[in-house]
Amino acid sequence: MSQKHPIVAVTGSSGAGTTTVKRAFEHIFARDGVNPAVIEGDSFHSLNRMQFREAVKKAEGEGNRHFSHFGPEANDFAALESLFKSYGETGMGKRRYYIHSQQEADELNKRFNTNLGPGEFTPWDDLPAGTDILFYEGLHGGVKTEQHDVVQFTDLLIGVVPIVNLEWIQKIHRDNAERGYSAEAIVDTILRRMPDYINYICPQFTAADINFQRVSTVDTSNPFIARDIPTPDESFVVIRFKEPEKLDIDFPYLLNMIHDSFMSRRNNLVVPGGKMGFSMEIILTPIIERMMAARSQA
Numbered sequence: 001m002s003q004k005h006p007i008v009a010v011t012g013s014s015g016a017g018t019t020t021v022k023r024a025f026e027h028i029f030a031r032d033g034v035n036p037a038v039i040e041g042d043s044f045h046s047l048n049r050m051q052f053r054e055a056v057k058k059a060e061g062e063g064n065r066h067f068s069h070f071g072p073e074a075n076d077f078a079a080l081e082s083l084f085k086s087y088g089e090t091g092m093g094k095r096r097y098y099i100h101s102q103q104e105a106d107e108l109n110k111r112f113n114t115n116l117g118p119g120e121f122t123p124w125d126d127l128p129a130g131t132d133i134l135f136y137e138g139l140h141g142g143v144k145t146e147q148h149d150v151v152q153f154t155d156l157l158i159g160v161v162p163i164v165n166l167e168w169i170q171k172i173h174r175d176n177a178e179r180g181y182s183a184e185a186i187v188d189t190i191l192r193r194m195p196d197y198i199n200y201i202c203p204q205f206t207a208a209d210i211n212f213q214r215v216s217t218v219d220t221s222n223p224f225i226a227r228d229i230p231t232p233d234e235s236f237v238v239i240r241f242k243e244p245e246k247l248d249i250d251f252p253y254l255l256n257m258i259h260d261s262f263m264s265r266r267n268n269l270v271v272p273g274g275k276m277g278f279s280m281e282i283i284l285t286p287i288i289e290r291m292m293a294a295r296s297q298a
Helices: 018-032 049-061 077-090 102-112 164-179 183-207 251-257 273-297
Strands: 007-011 036-040 133-138 156-160 210-216 235-241 262-265 268-272
Touching (some): 018 273, 133 273, 164 210, 210 273, 251 268, 251 273, 268 273
Parallel strands (some): 036 133, 156 210
Antiparallel strands (some): 210 235, 235 268, 262 268
C-alpha cells in the first residue's frame, strides 16, 4: 500500500452494481479535483472474445465445464499484480483497453491508430503521468491466489455484491436485453462460472474494506422465472465495514444523514436501496479526502 500513490479497487461481477460505485467515485473525483488513472478489469482478461469462446469449447471437450472469466485461466493476474505494485511504488504502469462495442472500437482505433473490433484488446500503453490515484473497477481488484496477491497493494477495496438470486436476475435480464442471449445460454454461463465464483470472487468480499450488498424485499426465490428486476425502492443495501475505526466511520452522522437507515450490527449499516448512490458518496468522500491529504504530506 502507498500513501503517495494510493490504489482504490472496486470488485464485483458484471451486473452486480459496480457501475453505481464507479459513478459515485467519478462525482467525488470531479468535486475534489482528483486526477485518477482509471483501470477497467476486462482489460486484464488473457483471451479476446473469440479466443475465450474457443477455450470454452476446448475445455468442455476435455471434460471441464467450468472454464470462466472468473478464474485464473482466463485472466492475467500477473499483469494486474505488476500494475498495482508499479503504481504504488512509482505512480506509473501499463494498461490497455478491452473493446466492448463498435462505438468503443471507433474511438480507440483513432486513438491508437489501429483497426480493431469489438472483443479485442488495444496495445499496452503507459499510464498518463501525474495522476493522483489509481481507480480499478472489475472482477479481481482484491484477488489472491497461491501465485499472485493483488489485494496486498490496494489502499481501499470496495466489494459490490447483491444477494445471489438478485445477481442472477440482473444478469439474466441484462444479457437477454443487451446481448440477445437466450435464457438457456445465460443459465449455462451461471452454472459454468459457479466454481470460480466461489473460489476467486467470494473471498474478495471477505477482504474488502467496505461491502455494499443489495437485498431485495420482494420474492426472488426463483430467479429464472422473474419477469423484472426488483427496483431500488424494493430493496435495502447492507453496508459492511471491515474495520470502522480504521476508516474513521462516523455512524451517528451517517444515520442522521441517510433517512430511514439503521444499524443491524456494530459494523453493518442498512440503507434504503434508493439511497445507495447517495450513501456511497457521503461514506467514501471523507475517505478519499484523507487519502489525498496523506498523499500531499508524503
